Amino acid sequence: MPNPNDSLQRRSRRNTDALRSQILDAASELFLRDGYANTSVDAVIAKVGGSKRAIYSHFGGKEDLFAAMIADLSEQALVAIEPEERAGDDVRHELIRAARAIMGILMDPRTIALYRVVIAESGRMPGLAETFLQSGPGRATESLARLLRHYSRAGLVDVANPREAAEHFIGMLRDESHLEVVLGVRKPLGERAQRARVERVVDIFLVGVLAR
Known part of the structure; x- marks a missing residue:
């Protein structure tokens, strides 16, 4: 009953x-x-x-609410980065999937507005920037680092420092175009441009890390 x-x-x-x-x-x-x-x-x-x-x-409280908002915006990218126990053996495929999600978040108008808020107010409130980094970009970097660590242990990539490699990878995705978008001097990249950027970045990254 x-x-x-x-x-x-x-x-x-x-x-x-x-x-x-x-x-x-x-x-x-x-x-x-x-x-x-x-x-x-x-x-x-x-x-x-x-x-x-x-x-x-x-x-x-207010700061925790702000952190939760950032985490909520980041969740889309984090969901697309497969946990190591479910990741397939096709490294390029998995990195492209993760990179497209991260790029989508970087070019999302809400994320752009969030960057501007943090930049505008971090001088008076340094803790705000720390909250932003930990709740958003830091979580994406750590998830990607775990994936790279998994592939490194499987012998598919040669990465001595997965965290650093993840930072470099996301930095390549972000590049100068993201700064230009945040500063308002260009529009966010459309889906086709994002897809082309992602594939170039992944291919360049893999030249440096694929196990030989």
């Missing part, structure tokens, strides 16, 4: 997840539009409804 408490718990989880998602959406809009300093917890509450208690119980 079904337990009515199970149904209540599932409904409660759905409601909790929905509220968390609504808070993140509202916070993202305000942070990216108004900047970190000009966005308050009260402003988020006014937009989404509820109370401060809801935000503090889900996120812990």
